[in-house]
Amino acid sequence: MIAYNTAWLDALLTKETAQEWHQKRLLSAEKWNTIQERNPANFYSPNVFVRIGLAIFCLILLMAVMGLAALISEPDSETGFSAFCFFWGVVWVVVLEFWSIRSARHRGSGIDDILLYTSTCMFLTSICSPLHYSTSMLTYCLIAWPFLAAGSIRYADRLMAAAAFVCSLLIVLLIVKDIPRVALYLLPFAGMLFSAGGWFFARQGQKRWEWRHWHNSLLVVELLSLLTFCASGNFWVVQQAGADLFGLEQVPMAGFFWMFTFMIPAIYISGGLLHKERHLLDMGLAAVAAALFTFRYYFHVMPLAWAAVIGGAVLFASAYLAIRYLRRNEGAYTYEAHAETSLLQEVEQQLFEQGIGAQNPPVSRQKESFGGGEFGGGGAGEEF
């Protein structure tokens, strides 16, 4: 079912897990070496920066090849263009399967990623381009879904999994939107229900050993479903959607949605801490910011500058106190950095890899010039 060599994927997984045990001195160096020897994985997976470079040049290459082919074959009719796109979709998927993955053993090299995305885009363009311009959004989503789902299953790709999740959510919402009369009331709950379903699916899936190769894709689905659950009942989202879709000025059940907006961060954070669910906790912190922004959008209780000062001070002080507490009281929670990394942390780490701004996130870019009588002597911030 999966395109990559599963024995190697397993070997990678084993090594990753055993490496943490080795770092925590639970495995001797000798054992760790034997495990590495007995679990060979010969994927070509370059460093993240090389991967980005390869992706850029691979994309230019594919575009140039297709451009050249278009110049030569000149597909001038609608069917011709559709066939042209289909042909290249097939070509890229064949190159991906037989050259990139089988013979060159690429995995996450930038080249296999771009081949997969380009091929999917070509297939979708090929099917969608002959459609009439009045075709509904729902049709497009229904066409895209099988490709996105198949792509995320066969290549265990995170971006494809995210796209498939968003596409499924759109399908549900677009169907519910057209139910006469009750659509308005159903829409937020349909979003919540679908997100909750997505979350349980992702959580259960991550526990299944048979689905271990899709672990990272399921993590993405978990994060996204937490996000869309929070968004479905957020007052701002509901109000804007109501105004755009149904021309409503007043949100029905406003009280409920306000409560939801403020309850979600509390539920996420407490749930995250109690059950030691990192993604729930991280999304909870983001949800706090979302709730505050929503509140400020409707009630201007305080000038923005004061809000930023007080918010900053509160954040800084609470983090300071929490770190102090954690360092003095060792227990189930710790401030020590730890080998287990979540997806979000991985993103941050990859950005700062090789020590670029390792301990301090990069400082905002300053203006090069200092105009007379202007503020901001080399770094007070962009707003001046």
Place this chain on the structure above:
Amino acid sequence: MHQHILRNLLQQELIEPEDAEKIALFEEKKPFSLHWELKTLLYIGVLLLNVGLGFLIYEHIDSIGHVALIALIGAISAACFWYAIQHRRPFTMGKVDSPTPYYDYILLLGCLTFLIMEGYWQYQYQIFGTRYGLATFIPMVLFFGLAYGLDNRGVLSLGITALASWLGVTVSLQDLLSKNDLNSTVLVQTGVFLSALLAVIPFVSERYGLKKHFSLTYLNFGVHIGMISCLSGMMLLDQKAIYFPLLCAAVGFFLWYARTRGSFYFFTVAVVYGYIGVTYMLISFTSRMNFDFMFYLFYFILSCVGVILFLTNYKNFIKTDAP
């Protein structure tokens, strides 16, 4: 997940049962780390405070309350610096770990509030008069001093940006007075000069063993300032004869650096900038020859295949045994 892996390893007799028991116990009791979350909160807190205070001063510049505000900002800055000095670790030539987890962030807040305060003084009282250079020279000296004295790379990058604006200011303002127009040639030349300086500093420091871990910060600023200056020299000033060779030299330098130090980052960055430069040269040379569009497509195909082959064989190029 880990139980399965543990069981598999046990079956393959790659680990001993007693090790497996220890591991299982460890996995069960593993503490939940809040490291990343709390660090992010600290960082966002510092940024929000800085933005908020800057805005406050800006909005209240003509009202009576601003004296109290500026006193508050000054007090914050002073308190941060006082904390940083009080808790500092003794100076060494090498890397020094932060004394406390929040140390770096408090120092950063001190530096940022210092900038707000200094900008305010200049605006309100013209303490530097028309000597605008001094307004960036002072923070630059302060930040470099703090970065080296307290070993902090965040403050070092603040210092480098102050250095850039100090050079930018002096040059462009003199031009402004003499020629009454901002000549971008000078800015590009300054950029090239600055990046050369930033690229030399790490080698001098490493020669004397002073703060070797600062090298990446210097070079990271150097690579982007230098390459962008060369490219804008080529494209905007249309002085290809000067800036294309300079760009080639810079690309060569960073490829050499990547090769000897095993840096994938500079490897990719140098290749991307170099490719942009070469492509621009080709297009501008052939623009009068009325080549068919197909010619360029062929160029892109062949050049991309070449670059991809070069990038995929990075292991042969970069000496991976280097740190």
